[in-house]
Amino acid sequence: MTDRITLTQLAVTTPHGVLAHEKREPQRFFVDIAIECDLSMAGASDDLGQTISYADVAQDAERILLQPPVDLIESLAEQIAASVLAHPAAEAVEVTVHKPDAPAGVDFSSIGLTGPAVTVRREQHRPVVIALGANLGDRVATLASAVRALGRIDGLELIEVSGLFETDPVGGPQQPDYLNAVAVGNSRLSPWTLLDRLHEIEAGRGRTREIRWGARTLDLDLIQVGDPAADTDLHFDSGKLTLPHPRAHERAFVLAPWAAADPQARLRVGRKVVPVAELLRVADSSGIHIGPQWRPW
Ligand SMILES: Nc1ncnc2c1ncn2[C@@H]1O[C@H](COP(=O)(O)OP(=O)(O)OP(=O)(O)O)[C@@H](O)[C@H]1O
Ligand SMILES: Nc1nc2c(c(=O)[nH]1)N=C(CO)CN2
Numbered sequence: 001m002t003d004r005i006t007l008t009q010l011a012v013t014t015p016h017g018v019l020a021h022e023k024r025e026p027q028r029f030f031v032d033i034a035i036e037c038d039l040s041m042a043g044a045s046d047d048l049g050q051t052i053s054y055a056d057v058a059q060d061a062e063r064i065l066l067q068p069p070v071d072l073i074e075s076l077a078e079q080i081a082a083s084v085l086a087h088p089a090a091e092a093v094e095v096t097v098h099k100p101d102a103p104a105g106v107d108f109s110s111i112g113l114t115g116p117a118v119t120v121r122r123e124q125h126r127p128v129v130i131a132l133g134a135n136l137g138d139r140v141a142t143l144a145s146a147v148r149a150l151g152r153i154d155g156l157e158l159i160e161v162s163g164l165f166e167t168d169p170v171g172g173p174q175q176p177d178y179l180n181a182v183a184v185g186n187s188r189l190s191p192w193t194l195l196d197r198l199h200e201i202e203a204g205r206g207r208t209r210e211i212r213w214g215a216r217t218l219d220l221d222l223i224q225v226g227d228p229a230a231d232t233d234l235h236f237d238s239g240k241l242t243l244p245h246p247r248a249h250e251r252a253f254v255l256a257p258w259a260a261a262d263p264q265a266r267l268r269v270g271r272k273v274v275p276v277a278e279l280l281r282v283a284d285s286s287g288i289h290i291g292p293q294w295r296p297w
Helices: 020-024 040-045 054-065 073-085 139-152 191-203 252-261 276-282
Strands: 004-014 027-036 092-098 117-123 126-134 156-161 165-167 178-187 219-225 266-269 272-275 288-290
Touching (some): 027 054, 126 252, 139 178, 165 252, 191 219, 219 252, 252 288, 272 276
Antiparallel strands (some): 004 027, 027 092, 126 219, 156 178, 165 288, 266 272
């Protein structure tokens, strides 16, 4: 991603350093932050909710600099990078912490921002769960080509794809049976960017949206982003995207392939984090059957 939000030379005078006197006597620190994220949606919508507020980033960084003294500017840079990556839209961040007045036993030029500095670059790396479904056309061929397309998304790394499940349609008008599967992986993309990529893959395989829960050549849903067991999962409703997927917890056609792809998987349901295998035990699985064999990747 080439779009960037940058904050340059955030200035804080505060005590940090290895030497005892540095922990008592405040000195100047300057921080540069460059965030890689997709700004096209916010650029089109003029909506702060679709980007990252630079004020939030700056205030978080200042709070980290004002914490009780630490030894290393590496530690400050790492903490600031982590605070930026907590924003859903951040794909990567570069943080530089300058310590121009550091006691190093030598002189640095007095022109410009000189002296020691460290730079760290950290990338987003969130677990993602994607559900696949098809009930029109050559279902196996479409789902296999969708998995290959997922594998080509820059910023998404697939780890496992479940077997196929033949499932009775749930909701909507009378329609053919579905084949369902679930793919799990890791992604550095923002969830909105990833959803856009899923919609492109659907559109490329003849997906149209006329009737809610109607028959479709391909459906790709984003089920979960982040890890609820580590409390790093994203949970919000932004209109265009709700996470986790609001109906996943009760859909055996999602839970069965998900548990097959990742037997340890967990899902946030309201305030609880519940094993997917447990949700599957209580879901109505009467219309779920093992589907045809496949090796999609
Ligand atoms: N987690 C999500 N995954 C996919 N789409 C979502 C999600 N949250 C919200 N949406 C929105 O829902 C809209 C409708 O999606 P879609 O046509 O795939 O629904 P559906 O598959 O018929 O029904 P369901 O949402 O119950 O699975 C999408 O355009 C998308 O913006
Ligand atoms: N069996 C089955 N039923 C559904 C499915 C699906 O993928 N499989 N998807 C729906 C809307 O996403 C609605 N109903």
